[in-house]
Amino acid sequence: MSALLAQGVSPAQFAQALDAMRAVVGPQWLFASEEDIAAYSDHFAFEDVTANMASAIVAPLGLDQITRIIGIARDHRIPVWAISTGRNLAYGGSAPRKHGTLTLDLKRNNRILEVNEELAYAVVEPGVSFFQLYRHLRETGSKLWIDTPSPGWGGIMGNMLERGVGYTPYGDRFMWQCGMQVVLADGTVVDTGMAAQEGAPGNHTYRYGGGPWIDGIFTQSNFGIVTKVGIQLMPEPPGYRPFLVTFAEDDDIEPVSDLIRPLKMTHIIPNAAVTCSLNLEAATSLDRTKYHSDSGPVPEAGRRRMMEDLGVGKWNFYAALYGPEPVMDAHWEVIRDSFSSVKGARFFTEEDRKNDVVFGYRTQLMRGEPNMTEFGILNWMPNGAHLGFSPVAPVDGKTALDQYRLAEAICNRHGFDYTGMFIVGFRAMHHIVEPIFSRSDEDQRGRVVSMVTELIDEAAKRGYGEYRGHLSFMDQIAGTYGWGDDALMKLSQRIKRALDPSGIMAPGKSGIWSDGASS
Template identity: 40%
Template sequence: MTEPTNAVLPRGVTQEEFAEALEKFRAVLGDANVLVRSEQLVPYNKIMMPVENAAHAPSAALTATTVEQIQEIVKICNAHRIPVYPISTGRNFGYGSAAPVQRGQIILDLKKMNKIIKIDAEMCYALVEPGVTYGQLYNYIQENKLPVMLSFSAPSAIAGPVGNTMDRGVGYTPYGEHFMMQCGMEVVLANGDVYRTGMGGVPGSNTWQIFKWGYGPTLDGMFTQANYGICTKMGFWLMPKPPVFKPFEVIFENEEDIVEIVDLLRPLRMSGTIPNSVVIASTLWEAGSAHLTRAQYVSEPGHTPDSVIRQMQKDTGMGAWNLYAALYGTREQVDVNWKIVTDAFRKLGKGRIVTQEEAGDKQPFKYRAELMSGVPNLQEFGLYNWRGGGGSMWFAPVSEARGSECRKQAALAKRILHKHGLDYVAEFIVAPRDMHHVIDVLYNRTDAEETRRADACFNELLDEFEKEGYAVYRVNTRFQERVARSYGPVKRDVEHAIKRALDPNNVLAPGRCGIDLDSYRKS
């Protein structure tokens, strides 16, 4: 087969050696599953970050369907020193999408490995391959009338549990800490060995998705936000579907209310009175996810003025902060907890409570209620229309669940974003002790000047938050090396020692989460 002359080659690999490796890949996968033409690679090179697509362009893409094929692929990659970047569904929008972390890596696309291997409705767990989506799982559960519910991130239907959990994503149900609900992985290592975590290594075990720990060191977490192996199966726990589900919203008029909101919520979350991950969304987050656009209110460049935001609140009934939570359980449990919750907010003397009966199908209440009840949707993609132009980067620092900390972070982020002419589009996700402060840095990627501002803004956000002792828990591929440095040299030394032991040829996604033997040796 005549090879196209690849404009993009893996780092340190010649055209001739790459052509030889491609022939070996074809022998394993078949011609149709080895993608090298530029038009075939377009879906793997759509990024939302403030750099040219070329900076993250792949040299090829492979689609595998079996573990055995993946074992052969990594052996070929080792023989030719070709870096391979695995993806599950490739829908990690705002964090890098499907593009590789470094230019020239080949994509290993696992979307065709999409078997729902098992759902045990009695023990409430699932075992799936990496290409399974939440939409696919939801349909299976509905068609088979299984009494379980899912937890997923907001743009949920087209994403999947393996990719989201491996990147330590979160959801909006009582099972919203997805990695905590993971139980048992199958991982192909860089040498082709297949490793099963937890009880998975015991022949004939029926507790692989039941007991997380197994015996000896528990290594599941080592494979998340890392590049030590390729996850080919993952188990996770499912929440029993409760007889009563009661979603609600509390609307607050003033930005300063964030202090009292969080301090009121913390004991309710710690006690389990409110069992799910509570969201506190800003006005502009509400506006974007309700499919409003900035152009409907203002035409001038720069950030949206506070006066305009107040007008939006008046027009739509949205608050400065919009709190979403839910209660789950029997009627008796829900009634008792509802009284506790409403008494707490009435005592606070702030906030207007809205129930599902009052909201009906109004957005964004409807999609929030769906997320909290395990019904996938794509409503939150409306955020990308707020400014338009296809630019999005998630900035996601963590803070204590203290109102004063949230106020401090919100003020700092808003000041930096406004300095660069961008909007503060944010939500807090409230756990019992921590807050995920999720900010969508939206910008017009077709505007070169605004793109430069967005890049400078993100760098400044990282710098200024780090000075205050804050760090992000996820970040897009452009900034992964930068964020890895903020966690200190000892952690990085350990991570690279593990990489040298498991992947001495540095072929599995070098650079992912800042782990790259080649650059680390040089430094």
């Protein structure tokens, strides 16, 4: 049995709780060996892995088992951390925020409960992955598209609850959430929105219902465990045309971002497009030692060679057009005329990049086809790993350039390449900075910690907040949202104490601790 127990939980108390849980799920669905627990750790850990190590793992099936397990945990005051598929890599994987927490693995709950072709939505359980729903739609002849992040093996629900983003016109994934079922710490089961009215036919077509809309408080929080969610899907358009525009200089991110804004806000570019840095393009398919075998960031000469070898720019804008051919033709004229104002801009279609690995997988993502190609970035260096630093920016050129220069300088100062992209919404961009480091290099792991700590602090000084964060930095990130004497966090803590007075639900998630303490 694990020696890592939550504070205040005795070995006898823990053993008694596990016996009760085995009686609920069956002995084969409770895991407490060191090997089992290690399998649920953060595989990209850069600090002491035991800091976020579970005490055991239990895998209930169905709502009844889930509520009974929560009841046992509550009675024994054992904290629980729910995961859907546990693929939250770069942000902590399947590990809990606090060591000694019991992991509640929900991936056995993987039913696609409904697909409504006419009203274009699906209802899924926590364990349903993007791959699973995509394949189901294709196998049944559906004309509906999903929206997917880069790695398609993750859970739809887990990614949605983290407010993850994708690349189709439905790229702001939580915007298309409609109705959920939540289990609270006291065992109460709540169906939100229209589903709270028994027999309502529009459960997953109108998300608000009557009265306060509460679904949002269950995202990036520890107020309850979501066991079912509705997700609205995109009907297949009559036409699809992906494209790439490359830009030659680092400072081009400023005019490019300003040019994107009106194109996005008027829906001429309808999807969640991306402006990718050179190093992100290169890391997907190249080994950095070909361009720089020493420590430290790749020098300018090496970066220029990467541009030539890959036929890309310092910045690379991927987007797509959707709709009837005449509409796409008209929109393409506007886009080409707009970006042509940037010196050195080059335009590419799918026909131009037939054998391009990066263009190929981005083409798939923008039409809702999940894949795993982007994990190629882990081959950028031996035993590669990465984490996410993800500040938000308005779709504004000066802000984009300032964030890029700030992140680049801090990454380079700590000996890392700047590797990132801007995922462009209609008014805001997610600036995803993905520093790649070697898991086998203790010095690099230490530098990653100091680098991200500095990135968060320096970004906050300029008013840039992260939209999500790695386990190790959740408290620090939460602290940057401190206006009004920490009024926002104090409100979250009041909700936490009301819904989970014993504090067993995912302690420390997003910096929310029921007692205000971080340990």
